[in-house]
Amino acid sequence: MKEFEFYHDVNGNVVALLAEGKAPLGMTKIEPKAADVGQEKHIPVVKHEGGVLKTICGExxxxxxPEHHISWFAVASEDKISFVYIPTDGPAEACFPEVExxxxxxxxxxxxxxxxxx
Ligand SMILES: [Fe+2]
Incomplete structure (x- = not known):
């Protein structure tokens, strides 16, 4: 499964590396976390619902x-990555075209x- 790489700069800007290559200059790779700790849950819950893939954050x-929110979801498959930006008044969920x-x-x-x- 292709995994996209994400980086951030000193200003907190986040970028996705969309082509194979070296890390963008002056940016730090973000290692996505795959396990929740503590009470807050961030791991996206994925649901397949009638031809739509729904992501919810979290359990x-x-x-x-405005101070604390989910900014976006992304879904990556073999040949594409899709983003959905979330307004700060939520809810923290998004719908994507179905991928298995x-x-x-x-x-x-x-x-x-x-x-x-x-
Ligand atoms: Fe959070």
Missing amino acids: VPHPMT HGVAYSYCNLHGLWKKEF
Whole structure:
């Protein structure tokens, strides 16, 4: 399964590396976390619902406030990656075209990048 690489700069900007190559200059690779710790849940829950793939963050609803929120979800499969940006007043969920297998990502403005293979 293809996994995309994400990087951030000193200003907190996040980019996805869309082609094979070296890390962008001056940027730090973000290692997505694959296991939740503590009470807050960030790992995207993936549901296949009638031809739509739905991502929800997470098992316990994530806070959605201007100060602390899920900024976006992404779903990567063999040949594509799709992003859905989430308004800060939520809810922390998104719908994507159905794919059988892939990697779902969620990005919390405070707690970073999370992933779930499905
Ligand atoms: Fe968070």
